[in-house]
Amino acid sequence: MSNKPQAYEPAEGYKYQILTKYAGEKAYEHCDYARDDADKKHLLNEYRLAYGAAFKFKTILLPQKYWKDKGELTKAQALANFRLYNVDWLKENKKDIPARRQAWHDYTDMLCKDGQITKEQYNTWDNPF
Incomplete structure:
Protein backbone atom coordinates (compact mmCIF):
# COMPACT_ATOMS: atom_id res chain seq x y z
CA MET A 1 0.00 0.00 0.00
CA SER A 2 1.29 3.43 -0.96
CA ASN A 3 1.67 6.32 1.50
CA LYS A 4 0.98 8.76 -1.34
CA PRO A 5 -2.18 10.79 -0.62
CA GLN A 6 -5.20 9.94 -2.73
CA ALA A 7 -8.18 12.13 -3.59
CA TYR A 8 -11.39 11.13 -1.85
CA GLU A 9 -14.72 11.88 -3.52
CA PRO A 10 -13.71 15.00 -5.48
CA ALA A 11 -16.31 17.75 -5.34
CA GLU A 12 -17.32 20.01 -8.23
CA GLY A 13 -16.20 23.61 -8.00
CA TYR A 14 -12.93 22.83 -6.23
CA LYS A 15 -9.40 22.80 -7.59
CA TYR A 16 -7.61 21.29 -4.58
CA GLN A 17 -8.24 18.73 -1.89
CA ILE A 18 -6.50 19.26 1.44
CA LEU A 19 -5.39 16.17 3.34
CA THR A 20 -3.96 15.84 6.84
CA LYS A 21 -2.30 13.27 9.05
CA TYR A 22 -1.06 13.20 12.60
CA ALA A 23 2.68 12.71 13.15
CA GLY A 24 3.47 9.00 13.05
CA GLU A 25 0.34 8.05 11.12
CA LYS A 26 0.87 6.43 7.71
CA ALA A 27 -2.24 7.53 5.84
CA TYR A 28 -3.56 10.98 5.06
CA GLU A 29 -7.23 11.75 5.63
CA HIS A 30 -9.54 14.23 3.94
CA CYS A 31 -9.57 17.63 5.62
CA ASP A 32 -11.17 20.12 3.21
CA TYR A 33 -11.42 21.42 -0.37
CA ALA A 34 -10.07 24.71 -1.79
CA ARG A 35 -11.51 26.58 -4.78
CA ASP A 36 -8.26 28.26 -5.89
CA ASP A 37 -4.67 29.03 -4.84
CA ALA A 38 -5.66 31.87 -2.51
CA ASP A 39 -8.30 29.72 -0.83
CA LYS A 40 -5.79 26.87 -0.48
CA LYS A 41 -3.19 29.16 1.13
CA HIS A 42 -5.73 30.65 3.53
CA LEU A 43 -7.13 27.27 4.56
CA LEU A 44 -3.70 25.70 5.07
CA ASN A 45 -2.66 28.61 7.31
CA GLU A 46 -5.88 28.33 9.33
CA TYR A 47 -5.62 24.54 9.70
CA ARG A 48 -1.95 24.71 10.71
CA LEU A 49 -2.86 27.18 13.46
CA ALA A 50 -5.86 25.15 14.59
CA TYR A 51 -4.34 21.65 14.43
CA GLY A 52 -0.83 22.47 15.66
CA ALA A 53 2.67 21.33 14.69
CA ALA A 54 1.94 17.61 15.16
CA ASN A 86 -37.06 43.01 -8.15
CA VAL A 87 -39.31 44.18 -10.98
CA ASP A 88 -41.60 46.34 -8.79
CA TRP A 89 -38.75 47.77 -6.73
CA LEU A 90 -36.79 48.63 -9.88
CA LYS A 91 -39.82 50.49 -11.31
CA GLU A 92 -40.30 52.42 -8.08
CA ASN A 93 -36.60 53.35 -7.92
CA LYS A 94 -36.02 53.96 -11.62
CA LYS A 95 -34.16 57.24 -11.06
CA ASP A 96 -32.36 56.29 -7.84
CA ILE A 97 -29.15 55.04 -9.44
CA PRO A 98 -27.17 54.78 -6.17
CA ALA A 99 -29.90 52.60 -4.64
CA ARG A 100 -30.03 50.39 -7.74
CA ARG A 101 -26.24 50.02 -7.74
CA GLN A 102 -26.26 49.14 -4.03
CA ALA A 103 -29.05 46.59 -4.56
CA TRP A 104 -27.04 44.91 -7.34
CA HIS A 105 -23.96 44.88 -5.11
CA ASP A 106 -25.94 43.32 -2.25
CA TYR A 107 -27.45 40.74 -4.60
CA THR A 108 -24.10 39.64 -6.06
CA ASP A 109 -22.60 39.58 -2.56
CA MET A 110 -25.38 37.16 -1.55
CA LEU A 111 -24.77 35.03 -4.66
CA CYS A 112 -21.06 34.82 -3.87
CA LYS A 113 -21.60 33.92 -0.21
CA ASP A 114 -24.14 31.30 -1.28
CA GLY A 115 -21.67 29.78 -3.78
CA GLN A 116 -23.76 30.59 -6.84
CA ILE A 117 -20.98 32.73 -8.31
CA THR A 118 -17.24 32.67 -7.68
CA LYS A 119 -15.20 35.31 -5.89
CA GLU A 120 -13.60 36.12 -9.23
CA GLN A 121 -17.02 36.75 -10.80
CA TYR A 122 -18.05 38.88 -7.82
CA ASN A 123 -14.88 40.96 -8.04
CA THR A 124 -14.82 41.42 -11.82
CA TRP A 125 -18.44 41.95 -12.87
CA ASP A 126 -19.22 45.57 -13.69
CA ASN A 127 -22.31 47.02 -12.08
CA PRO A 128 -25.05 47.28 -14.76
CA PHE A 129 -26.77 50.24 -13.10
Missing part, protein backbone atom coordinates in the same frame (compact mmCIF):
# COMPACT_ATOMS: atom_id res chain seq x y z
CA PHE A 55 -0.18 17.54 11.99
CA LYS A 56 1.12 17.45 8.43
CA PHE A 57 -0.83 18.69 5.42
CA LYS A 58 -0.73 17.85 1.72
CA THR A 59 -2.79 19.10 -1.19
CA ILE A 60 -3.94 17.27 -4.28
CA LEU A 61 -4.60 19.09 -7.53
CA LEU A 62 -7.94 17.67 -8.63
CA PRO A 63 -8.69 16.89 -12.31
CA GLN A 64 -9.84 19.96 -14.27
CA LYS A 65 -13.33 18.56 -14.76
CA TYR A 66 -13.99 19.33 -11.09
CA TRP A 67 -12.63 22.89 -11.08
CA LYS A 68 -15.70 24.71 -12.34
CA ASP A 69 -18.86 24.45 -10.36
CA LYS A 70 -21.57 23.52 -12.85
CA GLY A 71 -24.01 25.57 -10.78
CA GLU A 72 -22.27 28.91 -11.41
CA LEU A 73 -24.46 31.60 -12.85
CA THR A 74 -23.38 33.76 -15.74
CA LYS A 75 -23.69 37.52 -15.36
CA ALA A 76 -26.58 37.54 -17.85
CA GLN A 77 -28.43 34.90 -15.81
CA ALA A 78 -27.77 36.75 -12.56
CA LEU A 79 -28.96 40.05 -14.02
CA ALA A 80 -32.10 38.44 -15.47
CA ASN A 81 -32.91 36.90 -12.08
CA PHE A 82 -32.23 40.20 -10.30
CA ARG A 83 -34.61 42.03 -12.61
CA LEU A 84 -37.25 39.31 -12.32
CA TYR A 85 -37.19 39.22 -8.51
Whole structure:
Protein backbone atom coordinates (compact mmCIF):
# COMPACT_ATOMS: atom_id res chain seq x y z
CA MET A 1 0.00 0.00 0.00
CA SER A 2 1.29 3.43 -0.96
CA ASN A 3 1.67 6.32 1.50
CA LYS A 4 0.98 8.76 -1.34
CA PRO A 5 -2.18 10.79 -0.62
CA GLN A 6 -5.20 9.94 -2.73
CA ALA A 7 -8.18 12.13 -3.59
CA TYR A 8 -11.39 11.13 -1.85
CA GLU A 9 -14.72 11.88 -3.52
CA PRO A 10 -13.71 15.00 -5.48
CA ALA A 11 -16.31 17.75 -5.34
CA GLU A 12 -17.32 20.01 -8.23
CA GLY A 13 -16.20 23.61 -8.00
CA TYR A 14 -12.93 22.83 -6.23
CA LYS A 15 -9.40 22.80 -7.59
CA TYR A 16 -7.61 21.29 -4.58
CA GLN A 17 -8.24 18.73 -1.89
CA ILE A 18 -6.50 19.26 1.44
CA LEU A 19 -5.39 16.17 3.34
CA THR A 20 -3.96 15.84 6.84
CA LYS A 21 -2.30 13.27 9.05
CA TYR A 22 -1.06 13.20 12.60
CA ALA A 23 2.68 12.71 13.15
CA GLY A 24 3.47 9.00 13.05
CA GLU A 25 0.34 8.05 11.12
CA LYS A 26 0.87 6.43 7.71
CA ALA A 27 -2.24 7.53 5.84
CA TYR A 28 -3.56 10.98 5.06
CA GLU A 29 -7.23 11.75 5.63
CA HIS A 30 -9.54 14.23 3.94
CA CYS A 31 -9.57 17.63 5.62
CA ASP A 32 -11.17 20.12 3.21
CA TYR A 33 -11.42 21.42 -0.37
CA ALA A 34 -10.07 24.71 -1.79
CA ARG A 35 -11.51 26.58 -4.78
CA ASP A 36 -8.26 28.26 -5.89
CA ASP A 37 -4.67 29.03 -4.84
CA ALA A 38 -5.66 31.87 -2.51
CA ASP A 39 -8.30 29.72 -0.83
CA LYS A 40 -5.79 26.87 -0.48
CA LYS A 41 -3.19 29.16 1.13
CA HIS A 42 -5.73 30.65 3.53
CA LEU A 43 -7.13 27.27 4.56
CA LEU A 44 -3.70 25.70 5.07
CA ASN A 45 -2.66 28.61 7.31
CA GLU A 46 -5.88 28.33 9.33
CA TYR A 47 -5.62 24.54 9.70
CA ARG A 48 -1.95 24.71 10.71
CA LEU A 49 -2.86 27.18 13.46
CA ALA A 50 -5.86 25.15 14.59
CA TYR A 51 -4.34 21.65 14.43
CA GLY A 52 -0.83 22.47 15.66
CA ALA A 53 2.67 21.33 14.69
CA ALA A 54 1.94 17.61 15.16
CA PHE A 55 -0.18 17.54 11.99
CA LYS A 56 1.12 17.45 8.43
CA PHE A 57 -0.83 18.69 5.42
CA LYS A 58 -0.73 17.85 1.72
CA THR A 59 -2.79 19.10 -1.19
CA ILE A 60 -3.94 17.27 -4.28
CA LEU A 61 -4.60 19.09 -7.53
CA LEU A 62 -7.94 17.67 -8.63
CA PRO A 63 -8.69 16.89 -12.31
CA GLN A 64 -9.84 19.96 -14.27
CA LYS A 65 -13.33 18.56 -14.76
CA TYR A 66 -13.99 19.33 -11.09
CA TRP A 67 -12.63 22.89 -11.08
CA LYS A 68 -15.70 24.71 -12.34
CA ASP A 69 -18.86 24.45 -10.36
CA LYS A 70 -21.57 23.52 -12.85
CA GLY A 71 -24.01 25.57 -10.78
CA GLU A 72 -22.27 28.91 -11.41
CA LEU A 73 -24.46 31.60 -12.85
CA THR A 74 -23.38 33.76 -15.74
CA LYS A 75 -23.69 37.52 -15.36
CA ALA A 76 -26.58 37.54 -17.85
CA GLN A 77 -28.43 34.90 -15.81
CA ALA A 78 -27.77 36.75 -12.56
CA LEU A 79 -28.96 40.05 -14.02
CA ALA A 80 -32.10 38.44 -15.47
CA ASN A 81 -32.91 36.90 -12.08
CA PHE A 82 -32.23 40.20 -10.30
CA ARG A 83 -34.61 42.03 -12.61
CA LEU A 84 -37.25 39.31 -12.32
CA TYR A 85 -37.19 39.22 -8.51
CA ASN A 86 -37.06 43.01 -8.15
CA VAL A 87 -39.31 44.18 -10.98
CA ASP A 88 -41.60 46.34 -8.79
CA TRP A 89 -38.75 47.77 -6.73
CA LEU A 90 -36.79 48.63 -9.88
CA LYS A 91 -39.82 50.49 -11.31
CA GLU A 92 -40.30 52.42 -8.08
CA ASN A 93 -36.60 53.35 -7.92
CA LYS A 94 -36.02 53.96 -11.62
CA LYS A 95 -34.16 57.24 -11.06
CA ASP A 96 -32.36 56.29 -7.84
CA ILE A 97 -29.15 55.04 -9.44
CA PRO A 98 -27.17 54.78 -6.17
CA ALA A 99 -29.90 52.60 -4.64
CA ARG A 100 -30.03 50.39 -7.74
CA ARG A 101 -26.24 50.02 -7.74
CA GLN A 102 -26.26 49.14 -4.03
CA ALA A 103 -29.05 46.59 -4.56
CA TRP A 104 -27.04 44.91 -7.34
CA HIS A 105 -23.96 44.88 -5.11
CA ASP A 106 -25.94 43.32 -2.25
CA TYR A 107 -27.45 40.74 -4.60
CA THR A 108 -24.10 39.64 -6.06
CA ASP A 109 -22.60 39.58 -2.56
CA MET A 110 -25.38 37.16 -1.55
CA LEU A 111 -24.77 35.03 -4.66
CA CYS A 112 -21.06 34.82 -3.87
CA LYS A 113 -21.60 33.92 -0.21
CA ASP A 114 -24.14 31.30 -1.28
CA GLY A 115 -21.67 29.78 -3.78
CA GLN A 116 -23.76 30.59 -6.84
CA ILE A 117 -20.98 32.73 -8.31
CA THR A 118 -17.24 32.67 -7.68
CA LYS A 119 -15.20 35.31 -5.89
CA GLU A 120 -13.60 36.12 -9.23
CA GLN A 121 -17.02 36.75 -10.80
CA TYR A 122 -18.05 38.88 -7.82
CA ASN A 123 -14.88 40.96 -8.04
CA THR A 124 -14.82 41.42 -11.82
CA TRP A 125 -18.44 41.95 -12.87
CA ASP A 126 -19.22 45.57 -13.69
CA ASN A 127 -22.31 47.02 -12.08
CA PRO A 128 -25.05 47.28 -14.76
CA PHE A 129 -26.77 50.24 -13.10
